[in-house]
Amino acid sequence: MKKVIMGNHAVSYGVRASDVKVISAYPITPQTQVVELLSEMCANGELDAKFIAVESEHSALTACVGASAAGSRTFTATSSQGLLLMHEIIHWAVGARLPIVMSNVNRAVGPPWSIWTDQNDSLSQRDTGWLQIYCESNQEVQDTIVQAFKIAETVMLPVMIVLDAFFLSHTFEIVDILEPEAVRPFLPPYRPARKIDTADPHSFGNLAGPGEYFELRYMIEKAMEDSRAVIERTDREFEERFGRGYGIVKPYRCDDADYVLVTSGTVASTTRAVVDAMRAEGIKIGSLKVRVFRPFPFDEVREVLSKAKKVGVIDRNISFGHHGIFYQEVKSALYGRTNVPVTGFITGLGGRDVTPAVIRGIAEKLIAGTNLEPDINWIGVKI
Amino acid sequence: MIEIRTHGRGGQGAVIASEILADAFFREKKFVQAFPAFGVERRGAPVVSFTRVSDGEIRERCEIYEPDHLVVLDPVLIETVNITVGLKRGGWIVINTNRDMCGSGLCDAYRVATVDANSIALKYGLGSRSAPIVNTAIVGAFAGATKLVGIKAVLEAIAEFVPVRKENNMKAAEEAYKSLIVVPKR
Incomplete structure (x- = not known):
């Protein structure tokens, strides 16, 4: 019911x-x-x-x-x-x-x-x-x-x-x-x-x-x-x-995507709405939700991401002294197998709202490639 | 997608109001989502909650910043909180008040409906004179003013969501549905 x-x-x-x-x-x-x-x-x-x-x-x-x-x-x-x-x-x-x-x-x-x-x-x-x-x-x-x-x-x-x-x-x-x-x-x-x-x-x-x-x-x-x-x-x-299945990962519009955002949790859901909005403007973007984090889905992540030109990973977490944690894991899955560039984005800590505008901002930053730190980009931090 | 923001004070039932609204739309085969603005709620403090309604799956999982309509459980909030922030032009504002809102200025850009939900709640023994529980009445008024959802679905949702005095809550919603006043434009 x-x-x-x-x-x-x-x-x-x-x-x-x-x-x-x-x-x-x-x-x-x-x-x-x-x-x-x-x-x-x-x-x-x-x-x-x-x-x-x-x-x-x-x-x-x-x-x-x-x-x-x-x-x-x-x-x-x-x-x-x-x-x-x-x-x-x-x-x-x-x-x-x-x-x-x-x-x-x-x-x-x-x-x-x-x-x-x-x-x-x-x-x-x-x-x-x-x-x-x-x-x-x-x-x-x-x-x-x-x-x-x-x-x-x-x-x-x-x-x-x-x-x-x-x-x-x-x-x-x-x-x-x-x-x-x-x-x-x-x-x-x-x-x-x-x-x-x-x-x-x-x-x-x-x-x-x-x-x-x-x-x-x-x-x-x-x-x-x-x-x-x-x-x-x-x-x-x-x-x-x-009648309901979820997969180990959930790729969305990734088949011909030049850019892929890797997400988890509720951000994965909001990101799909952003992907559709940007696709409607002709931007070839997709998203990949990592559902199972342990064991880490190396093969599935590799298969989806190795076709992209640029990958951005959105982390609602931080490993202090290192980078976003999903970002680390995605990079380790790709290392030595493909040269697709991966960029890390940290946002939404402590419940800061991750709105479609925030996600779109990340996507645009990734695509433009300007003012982009190689590993860790803090999105929306007010300092 | 229809996005509704509910303003109230802790104890008035604003969060439940947004849930009843969602459940009512669900009964009319819509996809729905309802959630509070996440805070540490205290009795009497301003609270906000949200409802999303759509014909398809709702993927946005964040707060609502540009609502289509507002539900206001305490008219004093209008003077203390910028309730219309982000509200789309032409949207409904359904307010619990016995005052004439004609001169308030809200009618210039929005459609305004009022209902004396305090009196209705007290008539049906909901809450106390100092703290009437007006959430079921105001949802009835929302249905009556906006016609976005039927009163039958609202009454069923109240029966589902309200733990006590279901009958009286349903009567309050029905009375508000019939007695609301659509404020004419100046």
């Missing part, structure tokens, strides 16, 4: 459809409504799950680790400072190979205190071994939560679904709500090969010496690599069943 709902509730409905058994989370702006609706669903029986209320995000993810290790399908939600407080356990979930799914509402990190969107919170977790998927609409958020459980439980790695603060979390739009009965054949109950079970005792999280640890890290990377095909297959199966 189609309803007009907020992005945070799209997360909750995705969790409901996925027949999750344990939820532990701590409220934080701007993700609070995710947890509110889920606790309501648990209380009224709409969702047959145990809701574990805790005193911090560190405990929330720790509770998820325990529940997942005991064989339950497990979910948590957080944002910004909360995600950072989880950091130790973020690593733990990966090492323990637990298919936990988390939604993170992208919110800038303090100080100064901010509740508005940028990507530095989730991107600061990029080397932990969580898969990361960035969404641009409430529908995609709901559907990706469901896909995430299937992917996580296939490769035995946790998955983070990322959505922009306010521009998705608090934006109401039409979502075709998935019902658990319809999802069940797509996502059968979670049956792990190994779990904490007093009737069948095993050792978990034990000491691994230099003779074993190395191989366990290799296996995490192997699982990450294997996840590429799993993500693709899961998305395809989802599309066959529900």
Whole structure:
């Protein structure tokens, strides 16, 4: 059934459809409504799950680790400072190979205190071994939560679904709500090969010496690599069943494009409107949304961008002392394979609005090629 | 695409008003989007929220700077906030007021409709005398003035979005729909 709902509730409905058994989370702006609706669903029986209320995000993810290790399908939600407080356990979930799914509402990190969107919170977790998927609409958020459980439980790695603060979390739009009965054949109950079970005792999280640890890290990377095909297959199966697919990347009007803007999150959506407006004026421009950030879609990015004359990457984040993070990743995907010039643009930090005019300004700057720094161009900074 | 900006004060229900509007248009098969101007809302402080309506997919995910129409829940805002900034010429301004807005100057460039949403809200027990909740009434008035969306869809959206006193909220919207005044040009 189609309803007009907020992005945070799209997360909750995705969790409901996925027949999750344990939820532990701590409220934080701007993700609070995710947890509110889920606790309501648990209380009224709409969702047959145990809701574990805790005193911090560190405990929330720790509770998820325990529940997942005991064989339950497990979910948590957080944002910004909360995600950072989880950091130790973020690593733990990966090492323990637990298919936990988390939604993170992208919110800038303090100080100064901010509740508005940028990507530095989730991107600061990029080397932990969580898969990361960035969404641009409430529908995609709901559907990706469901896909995430299937992917996580296939490769035995946790998955983070990322959505922009306010521009998705608090934006109401039409979502075709998935019902658990319809999802069940797509996502059968979670049956792990190994779990904490007093009737069948095993050792978990034990000491691994230099003779074993190395191989366990290799296996995490192997699982990450294997996840590429799993993500693709899961998305395809989802599309066959529900009529909606999202891809690992989403190229838009790139086939004959001289210029391509690389985007993520809600900026990807606004950029498509700009692409159409500029195309109408005869400018050969396209856009490429990077949906899956971990594992990074090297092949897909290379295939689309190597045909362009100029590439601009829009980053709503900054790696201090380096450049925009998507820019780094795109460059590393292209290095040694193609000579297409790539330019980085930083904008929208701390929720600064990325309007069609801002994006158009970036596109025009890229095309003109004048007053362009090679790696990092701050767009709209008032200093 | 139709872009609507709603001005109110924290506690009046401006954000819910923009959501009800979106839901009403959705019931008439439009694509919709509604969201608040993101801030740390306080009771009584000026707040802004937005609604986008389109026949096709809405891709713009940013605030609205050049709205087609305005909804104003508190007439005092007209004196304290530049409510018409960016408003397109000829756009509707639907204002909650019992005053005659004929001499306000707004009618020169815009179409203005007024409704005494405070009195209507109080009549149906919505909010208190010092803080009436006028969002459902003003949405009814918006439908009546602009004719962009039907009152039936508005009433259904209220039933969906308002958690309490659904009946009274629907009656308030219907009364506002019928009692609004289109302010004549000077």
